[in-house]
Amino acid sequence: MLCNYCEWHCDLSKGDGVCRMYEEKDNKIVEKYPNQWTRCHGIYVERIPIFHAWPNQRFLQIGSFNCNAGCSYCINASLTIKPQSPITFKMTPTEVVEQALRSNFKGIHFGINEVTVNLPSAIAVAKKAKKHGLIVGCSTNAFFTEETATLFADNFDFFNISLKSISDKFYKENLGLPSVSPVLRNIEYLSPISHVEITTPIVSNGNENEIPAIADFLYKIGPEIAWHVFRVLPKHLLADDAPPDVEYLASLVKNVKDKLPYTYFGNFIGSNWVDTICPVCDNITIERVCDCACGAKFLNDDSQMGVCRKCGHKLPITYDRRNV
Numbered sequence: 132m133l134c135n136y137c138e139w140h141c142d143l144s145k146g147d148g149v150c151r152m153y154e155e156k157d158n159k160i161v162e163k164y165p166n167q168w169t170r171c172h173g174i175y176v177e178r179i180p181i182f183h184a185w186p187n188q189r190f191l192q193i194g195s196f197n198c199n200a201g202c203s204y205c206i207n208a209s210l211t212i213k214p215q216s217p218i219t220f221k222m223t224p225t226e227v228v229e230q231a232l233r234s235n236f237k238g239i240h241f242g243i244n245e246v247t248v249n250l251p252s253a254i255a256v257a258k259k260a261k262k263h264g265l266i267v268g269c270s271t272n273a274f275f276t277e278e279t280a281t282l283f284a285d286n287f288d289f290f291n292i293s294l295k296s297i298s299d300k301f302y303k304e305n306l307g308l309p310s311v312s313p314v315l316r317n318i319e320y321l322s323p324i325s326h327v328e329i330t331t332p333i334v335s336n337g338n339e340n341e342i343p344a345i346a347d348f349l350y351k352i353g354p355e356i357a358w359h360v361f362r363v364l365p366k367h368l369l370a371d372d373a374p375p376d377v378e379y380l381a382s383l384v385k386n387v388k389d390k391l392p393y394t395y396f397g398n399f400i401g402s403n404w405v406d407t408i409c410p411v412c413d414n415i416t417i418e419r420v421c422d423c424a425c426g427a428k429f430l431n432d433d434s435q436m437g438v439c440r441k442c443g444h445k446l447p448i449t450y451d452r453r454n455v
């Protein structure tokens with residue numbers, strides 16, 4: 132029986148699939164570890180990163196283990212690529228939602244590992260969370276099928292999609308995935324109907340020169356999309372490489388800012404590329420600081436619920452579920 136959650140379409144009658152998270156039982160594809168998680172903690176939305184929705188709000192971030200990709204520079208490799216008996220804990224959807232409500236969080240974010248590999252558990256949480264008015268989203272590599280994309284669209288409010296390159300060659304050599312095409316297709320599908328932000332992790336001597344081509348693709352999706360160019364510090368198989376050069380990357384990012392004014396660039400001390408700046412009058416509307424982790428830290432919102440105080444331009448910032 133073929134698993135249809137992601138584009139590997141693994142035949143589970145032959146044993147484990149690529150992610151090792153599903154099995155065939157009674158003619159159904161089921162999770163091997165339902166409701167089992169490895170992380171559950173509070174996180175500010177800017178850390179996900181999501182910059183254009185619910186500024187300075189906290190979410191419950193929850194994740195499991197394993198992945199359907201094998202990025203050579205994965206920052207969570209001990210949990211996603213070769214987890215050695217990861218320590219998991221069981222939490223039912225009700226318990227997860229209660230935890231988020233008790234902490235007065237705005238919603239729930241699935242991160243840490245690729246949520247596609249434990250999707251039924253995540254969807255069960257999402258359904259329960261939405262009944263309580265919580266917002267639900269995830270970070271994903273988007274290497275999922277069209278069928279899974281509709282499941283995501285029906286159950287999740289926001290996505291941070293990692294578009295790691297625009298070339299099949301890079302996806303094959305650095306992620307172990309056969310093609311970028313499903314990722315592009317899923318971005319095209321989800322962007323008009325959900326809140327979508329894009330993250331592109333940049334590795335040294337890897338994908339930095341693809342920044343203009345990725346920008347061209349995102350421009351067609353919509354020039355107001357938030358794009359996080361993320362400087363990956365050497366990790367996992369690339370641990371001995373030099374970190375990407377800040378000045379060179381900044382020059383590339385600068386060149387695409389006219390086209391995509393909400394392009395952000397972080398993960399180095401002193402980045403002044405993480406503020407949301409009004410593209411009409413250059414006023415800093417949402418100020419953040421990069422303190423060298425994923426995303427940034429919120430400092431100040433000088434807009435009037437997303438409207439620039441100086442010139443009245445409406446910025447693409449969501450404050451409420453109704454705007455999603």
Ligand code: SF4
Pocket residue numbers: 134135136137138139140141148149150151152153199247248
């Ligand atoms: S979700 Fe896992 S088992 Fe299913 S197709 Fe993808 S890699 Fe294979």
